[in-house]
Amino acid sequence: MTSANMRLTTQRQIILEELAKVSSHPTANEVYDMVRKRLPRIGLGTIYRNLELMAESGMIQKLEIGGNQKRFDATTIPHHHVRCAACGCVRDVHIQPLRQLDTMAAEASGYQISGHNIEFSGYCRDCLEKRRSPAHNIDH
């Protein structure tokens, strides 16, 4: 399935619109909740099928980052991500592409390398606040 012969259904338009509204890299289920407000009868299967198809045809990105669920991103510009070790939230990290990494990896592994993505881990500002606040400072 290419975007050329993909029908422009109401469901697809709305999924894409809702995904473009947020920068939170929602899971399929979160997209379902957003879309359901406008299309109450849509099925979760439709969400999965279309997110997958859109990712394959390059309209959106499917993120394979840590955690139990896949996440989706309307942005197709290559960039990296940081995930908060405490709350699991995901945020974009735009740093300049380092193609030399691919060369190094090709030499080190013997694979033909097509690209990479970097997942940073750390703590978001909200979770840092909570850790500093005395009420929650319970280092077991």
Add this chain to the structure above:
Amino acid sequence: MTSANMRLTTQRQIILEELAKVSSHPTANEVYDMVRKRLPRIGLGTIYRNLELMAESGMIQKLEIGGNQKRFDATTIPHHHVRCAACGCVRDVHIQPLRQLDTMAAEASGYQISGHNIEFSGYCRDCLEKRRSPAHNIDH
């Protein structure tokens, strides 16, 4: 649970031994199959519980890389991975640590960054062979 008060059970010893034997970054189910040859009555739940505990206590690494299953690695030395886009196999990529990446990410995101891991994608040698061989050269 820390390694200090973790009992050294037969199951744990054998899981660790079997994991250390391979460099294929097995999934929990693959570890189960390896361990079952020596402990036929072990339960899959025990495998999951112990891999998780060992990862938490730093004895092994849990890899959160693309694909549907978590993978495990007896090596605790930090390193990166490459995953074959065709067959899904995972292999180590040892390149020198680039701490400047963390600095760049901290500036770009506002998070407190504790580290990163890089997942390269590409094709392994076997899959490159198959793509070149006329018998399988069926580019749809």
Add this chain to the structure above:
DNA sequence: TTATGTGCAAAACATTTGCAGGAGT
């Protein structure tokens, strides 16, 4: 002896799929 761990089975999730009816082109 006693807290921790195990095997087993059931539950909990995330995701995929089959199918009959619906809708875009």
Add this chain to the structure above:
DNA sequence: ACTCCTGCAAATGTTTTGCACATAA
């Protein structure tokens, strides 16, 4: 009209959990 797509529900695959019994310390 003729595909392709959708909603629904059931199936699949992975991981977690409750519980009675077993075992390391």
